[in-house]
Amino acid sequence: MTSSRFMPTYTALELTNFLSYKSARIEFDDLVALIGPNASGKSNLVAALKLLRDIPTYGLPLAIARRGGYDQLRHRSQGRPNDPAIRLEFRYGPGETGFYELALASLKGKRYRVKRERAFLPIIDNHPDSFVSDGATVHSVEWDSETDGPPRxxxxxxxxxxxQSALSTGGFPAHLIQLALSGLQTVEIHPARVGELQEPSSTAEFDPVGANTASVFDALDTAARAKIVEQLAAIVPGIVRIEPRVYADKRTLLFVQRTAHGNREFLAKQMSDGTLRAFGILLALAQPETPGLIVIEEPEVAIHLGALQSLIEILQAESRTMQVVLTTHSADIVDELPVESLRVVWSDTEQSRVANVSEHTRRILRDGLITPGALLRADALDPES
Known part of the structure; x- marks a missing residue:
């Protein structure tokens, strides 16, 4: 994977007693699609990534508050709440897998303490940087390979x-974990926010709902803008140009579209929801600070079925330079992806589960007896046990 920042390849996420998950592990790849019925647990997997992403940005207390507070994060089994833990695994290059782990414990008044926080970073000549915290003191080990002789x-x-998180204490291991967590991003485009007149904003990061699209697009170079126009034209035929526009202190975008009566100009608020959602997704993929892993929630919403294939082809191409995770209910999207990219999410009594598609189902699909989308429609995409 390549990125404008020093990003790892994210390999897995483990959850223990987190929201609807008692114990779960999901393995990432270049492109992964989370599939399952409503209320099965897809959004809770995304919530874990959002929490991790927020820690270096807002600090741990506010990151937890943004997810509804500590008590809301705890998995409840037979009515009893349990203390949550998250573990994110990643790899720099072909070497050993590193990880970041955070475990919380309960205090009175629905408050929390950090029970355990650990990181392992095998980066320098097989000498891992690391830290471990009990919530009161962090002990870190940092290797220096810049001096003469062997690393020390x-x-x-x-x-x-x-x-607080140990990431706030500084040090090289904490800095690297902050970069790794900052490389996670979730996107759920709201067309109304893309279409409205927008305040000027920072262009370092794409707003998850698309509220700063005008500023982000304006910050792109000519080649990046042209690429988005070309990609959008593959989804929405006739798009020939997109231009930033400023009205007083607000910003928006002008779309130029070829019609039977010549080119016509439309402000963003005049474009369809499907066009604005597709544009927002493409811009998120092209933002100046490229994420290492981007989650796109339900990309099929409001997008015409005939355009979905083009969108998925674009997402597959972009997954060569960043990891892409989709949440989807679309059988049409599922049919465009290899079965190895699918992760089945389901609810089992009091907990959510996630797994790859079972080998039995893979054999049926390899034999061409049915398509993954047909199995999804029949609720018959069986997960590994």
Whole structure:
């Protein structure tokens, strides 16, 4: 994977007692699609990635508050709440797998403490940087390979404020984990937010709902803009140009579309929801600070069935430079993806589960007896047990 930032390849996410999951592990690839019925747990997997993404941006207390508070994160089994933990695994290059792990414990008044926070980063000549925290003190080991002779390690012990993450204490391992978590991004485009007149905003990061599309598009170079226009024209025939527009202190975009009566100009608010959603997704993929892993929630919503194939082809091409995770109910999307890319999410009594498609089902699909989309429509895409 390549990126404008120093990003790892994300390999897996493990959840313990987190929201609807008692114990779950999902393995990532270049492109992965989460499929399953409503209320099965897809959104809770995404919520875990959002929490991780928010920690370096807002700090742990606010990251938890943005997910509804600590008590809301806890999985309940037979009515009893349990303490949650998250583990994100990743790899830099072909080497050993590293990880970041966060486990929380309960205090009175629905408050929490950090029970355990650990990181392992095998980056320098097989000498891993690492840290471990008990919520009060963080112990880190950092290797220096810039000096003459073999790499040398330096150990640091630093106090951690109650309820805070060890990532706030500084140090090279914490810095690398912050970069890794910052490389996660989720996108759920709201066409109304794309179409409205927008305040000027920072262009370093695409807003998850598309509320800063005008500023982000304006910041792109000519080649990047042309690429988005070309991609959008494959989804929405006739698009020939997109231009930033400024009205007083607000920003928007002008779309130029070829019609039977010549080129016509439309402001963003005049475009269809499907066009704005597709544009927002394409812009998220092209944003200046390219994410390492991007989650796109239900890309099929409001997009014409005939355009979905073009959109999926674009997502498959972009997954060569960043990892892409989709949540979807679309059998048409599922039919465009290899079965190895599918992750089945379902609810089993009091918990959600996630797994690859079963080998038995894969054999049926390899024999061409039925398509993955047909099995999805029949609720018969069986997961591995």
């Amino acid at each position: 390690s330096e150990e640091r012990r630093v106090p951690v404020a109650p309820g």
